[in-house]
Amino acid sequence: MRTRVxxxxxxxxxxxxxxxxxxELGIQLPPDxxxxxxxxxxxGTxxxxxxKRLVEIGQQQISNRY
Incomplete structure (x- = not known):
């Protein structure tokens, strides 16, 4: 099953x-x-x-609601 946006x-x-x-990590991504x-x-890193960042964003959004 594909993940849909x-x-x-x-x-x-x-x-x-x-x-x-x-x-931030100093990893060079290929331009192509x-x-x-x-x-x-x-x-993987x-x-x-x-x-990790998406979980943090989700936690902030949840905590702002309640």
Missing amino acids: LHPDAKLAIERMKFEIAQ GYYGHMTSRDI IGGYIT
Whole structure:
């Protein structure tokens, strides 16, 4: 099952977050978008930080509601 995007701007926001996190970690992302030459460790690190940041954002939104 494919993950579907619930908000049209979400994909762009995740892409921006990916580049921001990679820059913070000092990981150079390829300009052509092909990640085949990157290590699994680097890609996994970026993905882990994206997940962590999304959870933090969700927790902030939930705490602001209640």
